[in-house]
Amino acid sequence: MAPKVFLLFCLLPVCRVPLYAQDSVSHPVYSFSLNDVIRIAKDQNKRVKAAREDEKASAFDLQDAKDAVLPYLAADGNYQRYTKVTLFQNGLSDAHAISRPPDPNSASLVTQAGFLVYAGGRVRRNIEEKEIRSQLAVVNTGDEAGQTSTQAALLYLQIIGLYRQDSLVAEQIKRAELRVKNIRALYENERVTKSDLLRAEVDLSTQQLNREQTDNDITIAKDKLAIQLDLPGSPRIIITDTAVNLPGVAELPGEYTPEAPNTPYLLQKYGKLLLLQENRIDLIRSQYSPTVQLYSAYGLNYPNLNLFPPINQWWSAGFIGVMVHYDISSLYHTRNKMAAARQQYESLHLQRDYIADNVNEEIRSLTLKYRESLDRITVARKSIEQAAVNLRILSAKYYNQLALLTDLLDADNLYTESALRLVRAQTDAMGYYYRLLYATGRL
Structure with a gap:
């Protein structure tokens, strides 16, 4: 097999798609090549846009986690005015009211500050978790872009194949119309029976219905x-590519290896999940460590309640200290959490190995199907040549009354089907190629 195979197949003329100036507002016209479709799908698809928004959100979460290392600052202020104090003597009798000493007003303004000195690495682990989740969001965006661009490329190739199929059916309709005209002349000269004319007319109607179905399939594919x-x-979409270049087998992406620059998206995701689980294990381990925090406060208060009786005076005071916290229950609560986290890590590792085996199997399968499509293209081209010769022979025999109309119609259908097999083989080959690009993380 040649190192590079170039296969070209033409579409119907672009002018077949009607363009109306008065419909340009409600039905805008777009002309796309295959590369344009892939690029626009990566940029404009709603799923890709949603993934990018998630990516931005994860970036903000990461920044929030980094802000946790900053000191804690707070300020509290309040003002109160008390009613008169009601005093009771002898139970609830003999009540009388006095003003709250030294006066009814009370106010305070307090500032507080705290700084985490040591927490066993919990803050650092939280930052690393957010970093990994941010990286995972980037991988998800790439995966969504790869999926949507692959689907868009497959739809584009499907439309190319449908246009070629429409062209083949149109050619078959022309042959059927000419055949009906000739058979009607033979029938009028009493050289063929009425059944031959009816059979030819039914075949023409069938081909016309086939073309209508193909046109509807083109519309549906364009809508998708x-x-x-x-x-x-x-929108009205115009397909501008009239040729498809098939790469040779030597140019196909190979199987996944850990050292490869491009890794399948699913394996990238599992790699990030493993890192998350490792970080979770370290985070659980940090619960064995105490928490050390510096904290301070300074307040301005009124009245002075530190003396008795309270006096009408503003006063202020502040402090600085160290707070150490240790959760003794972590000695027996953390043990099972650690065991569970380690088992989950082993489970993720096995899942990743399983996914890697399946990815390599899918790559091998797609490569085999691509090579099979190339072989089918070669066979289909030979079949077209043979079917064309067969159609000419049976056409000459029928008009010389040496063959039946059934044989002629079968030969015509065989020729069209051979051409359609070539179109399907070409579009299938390109479909397998783009699926290979996505499977290996290159699209």
Whole structure:
């Protein structure tokens, strides 16, 4: 097999898609190549946009975790005015009221500050967790972009194949119309029976219905492509690529290896999940450590309640200290948490190995199917040549009354089907190629 295979197949003329100036507002016109579709799908698809928003949110979460190392600062202020104090003598009888000493007013303004000195690495582990989750969000964005661009490319290739199929059916309709015209002339000259004419007319109607079905399939595929590209309104999409270049087998992406620059997205995700679980184990281990915090406060208060009786005086005081906290129950609570976290790590590691085996199997399968499509292309081209010769022979035999109409119609259908097999093989090959690019993390 040649190192690089170039296969070209033409679409119908672009002018087949009608363009109306008066519909340009409600039905905008877009012309896309295959590369344009892949690029726009990565930029404009709503799922990709949503993934980017999640990526931004994770970046803010990371910054919030980093802010946890900053000192804690707070300020509290209040003002109160008391009613008169009601005093009771002899139970609830003989009540009388006096003003609250030294006066009804009370106020305070307090500032507080705290700084975490040591927590066994819990703050650092929390920052690392947010960093890993931010990286995981980036991988998710790449995965969504790869999926949507692959789907858009497959839809684009499907539309190319449908246009080629439409062209083949149109050619078959022309042959069927000419055949009906010739058979009607033969029938009028009493050289063929009425059944031959009816059979030819039924075949023509069938091909016309087939073309209508193909046109509807093109419309549906374009609508799906417009959704993938998030195009506004009811767009008219024009396919500008009239040729598809198939890479050779030597140019196909290989299997996944840990040292490869591009790693499948699913394996990248499991790699980040393993890092998260390792960080979780370290975070649980940090619960064995005490927490040391510096803290202080300074307040301005009124009245002075430190003396008796209280006096009408503003007073202020402050302090600085060290607070040490140790959770003794962590000695027996943390043990099972640690064991569970380690088992979850082993489970994730086994899942990642399983996913890696499946990814490599999928890559091998897609490569085999790609090579099979190339072989099918070669066979289909030979079949087209053979079917064309067979159609010419049976057409000459029928008009010389040496063959049945059934044989002629079968030969015509065989020729069209051979051409359609070539189209399907070409589009399938490109579909396998782009699926390979996504499977290996290159799209």
